[in-house]
Amino acid sequence: MNTNSSITTPDFMPQTPNPQPLTLYLLHLADSTLILSHRNSEWCGHAPILEQDIALTNIALDLLGQARNFYQYAAELINQNSNNERSKVPPLEGFREATEDSLAYLRIENEYKNLLLTELPNEDWAHTILRQFYFSTFQFYLFQQLQQNNDEHIVAIAAKAIKEISYHVRWSGEWVVRLGDGTTESHNKMLKAIDTLKNYTGEMFIAADYETAMNIDIDLLKNQWNKKVKQVFEEATLPYSLEDETTFHQTGGKIGTHTEYLGYILTEMQYLQRTYPNSIW
Amino acid sequence: MQNEYQHTTSFKVSPLEEFKEAIWKVIETVPDPEIPVITLKDLGVIRDIKVSDDNAIEVIITPTYIGCPAMDVMSMSIEQALTEQGYKNVKITKVLSPAWTTDWMSEEGKKKLKEYGIAPPNQKQIVCTPDLFQQEEVVQCPRCDSYHTKMISRFGSTPCKALYQCNTCHEPFEYFKCH
Numbered sequence: 001m002n003t004n005s006s007i008t009t010p011d012f013m014p015q016t017p018n019p020q021p022l023t024l025y026l027l028h029l030a031d032s033t034l035i036l037s038h039r040n041s042e043w044c045g046h047a048p049i050l051e052q053d054i055a056l057t058n059i060a061l062d063l064l065g066q067a068r069n070f071y072q073y074a075a076e077l078i079n080q081n082s083n084n085e086r087s088k089v090p091p092l093e094g095f096r097e098a099t100e101d102s103l104a105y106l107r108i109e110n111e112y113k114n115l116l117l118t119e120l121p122n123e124d125w126a127h128t129i130l131r132q133f134y135f136s137t138f139q140f141y142l143f144q145q146l147q148q149n150n151d152e153h154i155v156a157i158a159a160k161a162i163k164e165i166s167y168h169v170r171w172s173g174e175w176v177v178r179l180g181d182g183t184t185e186s187h188n189k190m191l192k193a194i195d196t197l198k199n200y201t202g203e204m205f206i207a208a209d210y211e212t213a214m215n216i217d218i219d220l221l222k223n224q225w226n227k228k229v230k231q232v233f234e235e236a237t238l239p240y241s242l243e244d245e246t247t248f249h250q251t252g253g254k255i256g257t258h259t260e261y262l263g264y265i266l267t268e269m270q271y272l273q274r275t276y277p278n279s280i281w
Numbered sequence: 282m283q284n285e286y287q288h289t290t291s292f293k294v295s296p297l298e299e300f301k302e303a304i305w306k307v308i309e310t311v312p313d314p315e316i317p318v319i320t321l322k323d324l325g326v327i328r329d330i331k332v333s334d335d336n337a338i339e340v341i342i343t344p345t346y347i348g349c350p351a352m353d354v355m356s357m358s359i360e361q362a363l364t365e366q367g368y369k370n371v372k373i374t375k376v377l378s379p380a381w382t383t384d385w386m387s388e389e390g391k392k393k394l395k396e397y398g399i400a401p402p403n404q405k406q407i408v409c410t411p412d413l414f415q416q417e418e419v420v421q422c423p424r425c426d427s428y429h430t431k432m433i434s435r436f437g438s439t440p441c442k443a444l445y446q447c448n449t450c451h452e453p454f455e456y457f458k459c460h
């Protein structure tokens with residue numbers, strides 16, 4: 001049970017002996033958006049109707065855009081910084097420096113810092129919608145905070161992305177209501193999704209060391225997130241029990257301890273670059 | 282080659298502003314890769330042109346949406362247009378801040394969108410709220426000018442558009458979202 005304690009980065013963290021919290025934090029933001037983008041893109045050609053297929057792939061594209069910006073900035077910092085740090089984040093063969101591509105394609109599972117929530121399988125439409133709603137709502141309040149950050153680069157990315165995130169919250173929230181307050185079948189599917197995901201929301205609000213160092217007000221985030229989810233659940237006639245103190249929270253994603261699912265995602269995502277090094281688009 | 286020669290000559294005698302003006306003229310003609318009836322200038326994504334002491338040209342552009350896949354094509358098109366006119370040492374820089382808004386789209390651009398069948402963005406409203414089922418602004422049908430329209434989907438064929446339908450003429454159309 002690890003419900004309230006903060007996560008400490010263990011000494012065996014393989015890739016970054018003396019990393020800056022900012023670099024780690026950027027990788028965390030980039031990894032979460034990249035992995036969820038990948039999950040959403042798996043729906044391409046499979047969503048219930050064409051318009052929603054397009055909606056989900058549009059969201060995937062927005063998330064990928066965020067990931068690219070965070071990776072680019074992280075690569076810049078890694079290249080500027082200590083040689084230790086550089087040597088541990090492999091550039092693509094033949095490239096002298098870390099790049100957005102080397103960070104996405106050449107890091108292994110335990111170097112990824114994404115939230116576990118983002119790597120879970122899509123399951124059904126209800127599950128996909130609920131996960132998106134949880135994540136987008138979290139991002140919305142987080143990016144409000146990041147717009148006030150001291151780092152102007154982060155502020156620029158946050159200010160750009162939040163306009164799109166507010167769209168994602170609206171779209172996914174409307175679907176939560178549509179399914180929850182829809183037919184008996186859609187309602188039951190939402191109940192099942194709530195149950196499947198209930199152990200994976202807590203991780204968002206247990207700060208990793210690098211989040212604390214970045215002065216993220218995680219308690220504020222938690223309150224705002226809970227309030228919003230509760231409000232939408234009420235409208236959707238769904239039971240709300242996410243603040244239950246006895247709930248067990250799965251953690252570890254933020255420091256590289258993942259579910260079995262991430263490996264399969266990376267296998268597919270990194271296959272081409274690892275099999276044919278230096279391939280470019 | 283002829284162009285290059287002309288350009289080099291004219292630069293030697295022209296002041297910096299005139300040189301920049303000439304670059305703007307070239308870039309103005311570059312169409313948007315996804316909605317080719319409008320130019321990148323109409324779209325408002327070209328933010329600035331800088332010329333250094335050694336005549337290196339830097340064109341500053343900003344994405345409409347953060348993951349807009351057309352950005353790379355835009356960069357290439359600008360570079361190509363300038364190279365074809367004999368300009369050398371061209372660099373395209375992407376900036377995020379200040380974030381692009383549909384208010385930067387030119388009136389000319391909005392007119393061209395409408396003629397093409399895409400409803401142009403309304404004046405900027407408050408878009409950064411996550412409120413559900415929020416009343417959308419009234420969108421005018423680009424075909425029959427009716428305001429009696431309804432939204433079909435928040436997302437369209439590109440990140441910048443939503444799907445609408447006209448209740449008067451019944452035609453579906455795309456709306457360039459206010460952003």
Ligand SMILES: [Zn+2]
Pocket residue numbers: 422423424425426427447448449450451452
């Ligand atoms: Zn009409």
